[in-house]
Amino acid sequence: MIPYILYTALILSACLMFYKLLLQKETFFQLNRLVLLSCMILAFILPLLPVPQQLSLRKDVIVKHIPLAETAVVKNQAVQLKAVPVQEVYIEQAKQTFDVDLLFHWLVYLYWFGVLIFALNFLMQACVLLYRAYSLSAIQDGKFRIVEITGDKAPCSFANNIFINPEKYEWETYTQILQHEKIHIEQKHTVDLLLAEVVLIFQWFNPFAWQWRKALESNLEFLTDDKMLQQDTVEKESYQFSLLKVAAPHFPLSLTTNYNQSLIKKRIIMMNSKKSSVHTTWKYFFLLPLLVLFVCLFNQPVAQGQTLNLNEESKEPNEHSNIQNGMDTEGSWFAVIKGNTVSIQFKNDESNNSSTTFQLSELKGLTKDMKGEFTITREAGIMNFEGKFEGNNGMGTYKFVASKNFSKEMAEEGVTITDESDLMVFFMVNVKTSYVKMLKKNGYKDIDKDQLIPLVSLDANEEYVTSIKQAGIPDFDLDDLIPFKSMGIDKAYIDEIRQAGYKNITADNIIALKSQGVNGKFIADFHNSTSSKDDDESGDNIIAFKSLNIDKKFIDSFKELGYNDLSNDDLMALKSLNITPAYINEFEKIGYKNLKPDDLFALKSLNITPKYIIEFEKIGYKNLKPDDLFALKSQNITPDLINEYKNLGFNDLDVDNVIAAKSMGVSPAFIKTMKEKGHNFKTLEKYIELKAVVGVN
Template sequence: MIEFLLKASFALTVVFLFYKLILQQESFFALNRFYLLAGLGLAFVLPFVALPALINHQGYLTTAFQSPGQSAPPTWQVTEVPEKTAVSPEVSTSVTIKTSVGPEAKSSANATSNDSKNNFSGWFWLGLLYLFGVGIFALNLVFQVGSLFYQALKSEDKVNDGEAVIVNTSRPQAPCSFFKFIFIYPNNYDFATYEQILAHEKIHVRLKHSLDLLLAEVAVIVLWFNPVAWWFKREIEKNNEYQTDAALLQTEPINPQEYQFNLLQIAVPNKPLSITTNYNQSLLKQRIKMMNAKKSTASAYWKYSFLVPLFFGTVLIMNEPATSQELPFNDILLAARTVNPDDADLGNKAKPTRDKEPASEPDQPKNKQNSSIRYQQGDVDMAKGYWYSHQDGTDYCLELKGGQRASSWNMSECFSKKLFQKTGNAVYSMTNEVGTLQLNGNLEAEVSQGKYTFTENSNFKKYLAANNLVADDRNLLFHLFFANVNRAYVDFLKNNYAEVTGERLLESAIHNISMSDHQSYLGMFQQHSHKKPTLGEVIEAKIHGIDQKYVQEIEKMGFKDLSMKKMMEAKIHGVNAAYVADLKKTGITNLPMNKVIEAKIHNINPESVKALRALGFGELSLDNMMQLNIHGVDADYIKELQAAGLKNLTLDQTLQARIHNLGASTVKAIRDLGSKDLDFEQMVNAQIHGVNAAYIADLKKAGFQNVDLDKMVEAKIHDIDGNFIAQARKKGYNFNSLDKYITLKIHDGAIKALKD
């Protein structure tokens, strides 16, 4: 993680310096915007890009970043390893293992252990400090975004102006925008200036500059310790303003000098949030200078031609070559563990543990269900890599991986020892129709490691091609090898499935579906779905764990004629015999599988059924229980309503109250509006339409003192408030009745006959 952060910081610095030194003065603002955003993304991607070995000292920064703070390396001694795969003595771990143990070894182990503890403590506190900074800045971003949306949603004075929503704030602040929302305090400006500000901010909205600032904020959160990240964010803000100024002067009939004078005149000290694109900034001088600068000519585009060698060179400096001849001893063998050199007899104590799984056929690879294969299809070549092994009875349990220190994939499997032949000094091979796996290293040791090579069988590859069984994944034969897919297997598939492709064959191998598995699925589909399955349906059934045992379990529950698709749905949602038995204990019986699945999804169980039936609604159906569960109606909520005076509510009324968030506090607030004898429906209507104390006070201020709640709800539905009444009175509509104002609003203020 630390290495990644340092590399990302370095890449970001390269992007920043190139912009400041070469591109900053150019008026290609849209192109500069693309460069800044693309450079920001590349800074976090380039640390993962590895090129073939091209130059000396390639990946110098990787070596430099790994060197500081390393403790003295322990000594490893491994026997029967050929010279070409000899173990490197430099190992980044606190374990010291020797074939003989003496005082010297103990002393070395203790010293290494102490160094490791000190090193761990330092990195731990440094990492904790980094995470603390990430947390602080992340919370700050969340607060900014939340406060802006809260202000936009809660504002009562906002106008939907097509591409933007104008939020007229009640307190002075600098004009700014965030995505489609434009925040402005209109009382500070005359009409012409107000319109100019809106035109400026609408360009920010149209160009989606808020997205740029959000990405910059995220980069600052991750690299908060690096001042370049903060400077980079500032450059993105400046370029956004340059681009907006240029677009405004091109599209609007505005005199540049008047516009620049306006910028200075309306600059205010009220600083907006950092994630907003704001009209008034401290960079006014740079903006005015850029507006007056000579526009860049097309000949200046040559500067951007340096980007490819710039990023290419950055990768060469940062990252080691894609392939390496060194054995990855920075990875701990098979399991994270510490071995005490005082224990001369390691025995079973040193063995990594795993769950054994029987092979479907003798002397074949064990089930790959616990294997971990992580890689993007076709992106890596798995034909060469590294292996680690430990013995488990009659098996060799291997972990295969591709990288020297870290790998984009790994796979763990156990194989019968009978499958391996010793073909040389510490060279072992396993062969089948698909190819040969060769292991270089002492496989017979209790715990061992080395390099592997997988060689494809060219005849089998031609056989697949002749049958049009090819796949985009270059590792097709590698997976077929471990699944023991031979010609007989392929012929069986072609004889039994309407369509067999290389991709489907690959999926079958990865999910370890044997020939006997296929035969079993053919029978199950024929019996339960009355059709022959496609290969895709068989793979889907295997993925979801449908086997003969689960089918028999379903039948014992009383579900005799379910399709395989319905069985898969039941398995996905965890329906089993124990769950159906639980439902029967509650008296819920004879349910179709659809209802059982629905009940499981909504967590209907004996405890929840007992709690729901105790709510006082009589005998509840399963549908009623699921409704109550979905909306969170429980005994505490019922007691809360009853304490507020809402007793003897029906099931539907209780659900309605919960849906509209009617609780003790809201009931009290509604009653405090002036009427104590409100029925349930009136309370719900008031809650739904937002008739609250503030709204009542607004109407009273407008002269309506004693209006019943139903009439206030009707007025609120039609957006009648103090502001509307005041505006109507200015136009000559002076009424003493809310009904007339409602009529006026319905007819859009165009009833001259109603004027006094």
């Protein structure tokens, strides 16, 4: 599985770099959407495709495997001396692979644990959205449902639901929001986002996958903006100004299409950029050769799967030889004795192997430096070994014989085990019937064999299980116990979190807190540093603070500037937008004191700097209000543009007049044209009226 997942990650990463370098700035938004979706799907399909050997660029070496059972026979013949070096090579190889195998297995557990966490997060988001959609009051507008929300939350859409606070916006802005979200719904953008979230579940470790989702979301917004501006009733400048008013310092769920502050600047730039020429479409054709190259380089050649295996030719099929978890019930073994333990590697062929450490005392009948037989007996069955130890290194063949009595006892306890390969896994982990009885005594009645294996492997013993049970977590089950043990969550940690104020916390909340490294001290600092009371029992704000690295020092630095009543959302927005006390001090130096958090967010989002403000002060515009600055920047009004108006005779220009002229398209060039036609007005307002009434371009 891991090689497949890494191969998928490699394809996804390469496609993202291709998109970033060649396609990201193109205005073929619909085509870019197709590319992003196709590459997401192909990344998971391509690794599974076989490639003809003549097209393959792999240089695989085909090694003939000689069964150790045959080697034992050869030893008794005249070529016995030649077999010894081969044995030494195998033993040396076993030494080198023990540690690698152990690391490999832990990586597998870590990967699936991550998949579990992100899958739960996905389901929780979906449930929250559906709950909000059908629990809040809504208006049916054709196929659209307009769900009314409250508070300072940005509008967003999911499926056919539009979430918006109608009291927050004036009619024109409200209408444009609905038009924008309806385009998202009509083009089924929720499907794109859901696919991206599914990819993240299986590629959570891949930073390129997170960037892929961000690129996909950005393109959807570019596409929607483009559709909006194609409508005759929507004016570009007015629409861009509406975006600035709508953007809010709130982070909606990732499954929704929403007004994201960090995207506003990019969207405005893209709306004002020059449309891509059809002659640049040649870039898209380079994607296909890139994908073909990956297939030829890494995929399994067809002919290789048809290579005869000497090991399979030399023996008849064994009806009990079922592979599970990379192991057969019989095969070869290599071992190294270390003190009172022995590490044994079980090997079936060139690719399937597993390593387990046993106590040396468990090996009954072992005699060093002599070829012979010995056994390891556990409740699940008996492992019969044949071979020889030379010093602390040994090799030979093994065969597992399952215990029918064990299967019967497990069935009586409600655990069904169907074949020997399952029993062999139970043998390797050393699952005992007493362990199942202990779990049932603690209230866990429905026990599955797939739950037992990780629990025993993680050494979730009776003391640990009992202590977690006594912690009294609501709706706690065995599936929660596995991540608890793997993450080191114990009763002391649970008590610490409860003492910090979270009395009714759930298992999922605890897992999320532990995964972010949140402890009681961090929670105490959080509550002591924030005056906000909007935290909830789930600890979502705590987790967000930890992930954004918002600590007491960060909060106190804003309190020193007088920001004593910042909400949790304000603090998260400040951190995500990289607004620092030093940034605020730059504005205070030029007279902008006591700026509100919303003003700071807008200043940062629009990239308004003190230098930009000083340039206006130089031409006489001092003490500009933040709202004036937002309007000037969103309309791309510069001091040079104002000087052009002044050169036409308009000396006493008000900021509002300049903004109105720019939004109406009354440019200096337009005024010059009108003057040439005999329209000589003394005020800029007259030219604005002329533009509005006559509609001259």
